[in-house]
Amino acid sequence: MSVLFGNKLRGFTFSAVMVSMLSASVFGYSEKASAAPELKTKSETAILVDGDTGKILYENKADQVLPPASMSKMMTEYLVNEAIKKGKIQWDQKTAISDYAHKISQNRDLSNVPLRSDYKYSVKELYEAMAIYSANGASIALAELVGDGKESKFVGMMNDKAKKMGIKDARFVNSTGLNNNDLQGYDSVGSKTDENKMSAKSVGILAFKLISDYPEVLDTASIPSKWFRPGTDDKIMMKNWNWMLPSLVYGYKGVDGLKTGTTDNAGYSFAATAKRDGTRLISVLMKSNSYAGRFGETKQLLDYGFSNYTKETLLPKGYQLKKQKSLPVIQGKEKEVGIATQEPVSMLVKNGEKQNYKPVLVIDKKHLDKDGKLKAPLKKGETIGHIQLKYTGKDADHGYLLNDGSGKGQASVVTTKAVEKANWFVLAMRGTGHFFGGVWDSAVDTVKGWF
Incomplete structure (x- = not known):
């Protein structure tokens, strides 16, 4: 008996199945999250983040660079959705299958739906095969479509997009996450034994960007099983490798994505996301020691987040600092202007830590003169800076996935009225x-x- 594990096919005996089933009981895959005062993971690297703000709740060697295996396909998903949004391709568009994509798709030692070289498939069919079943041939076909016929060009797009996302340590050499050795010398980048590389933190950024920019990807990622080409001789049941989807063996309430990954070098990896009571978490594990282990550890991470953190509104809309309710204005009809937050700030806060966040006003320098005064004219509601929440507690503050200051744990500060320039x-x-x-x-x- 054999079962596919993400990218690669691994031998899997009946006794191993029983061990996995027993593991589900041992790990206690219930809907209720239990308190976890101390969290330790056995995987090589791990990270847990708030899916709404990117705030890091836990990390263990999250900057260590490792092969992400099929988690790489999240970047392929991103670029396909981006191409759809830009009108470069359409979901119902038909595309031919190259000799390369065809040959890889026929290898059942890899995760695949066999593709015909004499048939054109819709983008939607190939995308679902990639997102649900981690089909490698389908991934290559999509990469060639978006990359103007060349996977190598698409790989360049993957690396460029990673940089634009703020991912600094990623290096993509193919669209699938396979080792180049499995691609049989076709259109890959780098050496014959190269493999994609990135850190757990970078995988977290990729997952965060994917579901933030294209939340509809979860509609596909959450499908537990689906027929590929139903009603034809080519029909194949695609079973999702994310066994933490609620209806599957390690079901966990709220899990609706995102991507598993397995190769010999990568071991067992998993980028998961779950939403409960308005709170979304993203976790990443890399190089876990077993198939069941990565799901057990993911449960521990998610339990930790849901049990120990609560979404709190730390600043209301219209908040004003007690000692800085207004700022001086130069060359205006009025000599000062009121300022307030444009929106409330809500974020995940560790239980009992709400009082340890203090507001700090940061003014955009482009609005100030050399003496630190706002320059007229100013419109009502004009953004002149932001209030950032600074953590003052004793626990380690892991910061955010991205430190670009764009809407994470902060609120824009705007003028409460207009100030015209004096004549x-x-x-x-x-x-x-x-x-x-x-x-x-x-x-x-x-x-x-x-x-």
């Missing part, structure tokens, strides 16, 4: 007033000296 006469009179005010003060001081 030359007002500015002149204001200057004259300052002059005569100084003269008057000097005269008063002199008179005081007479008495």
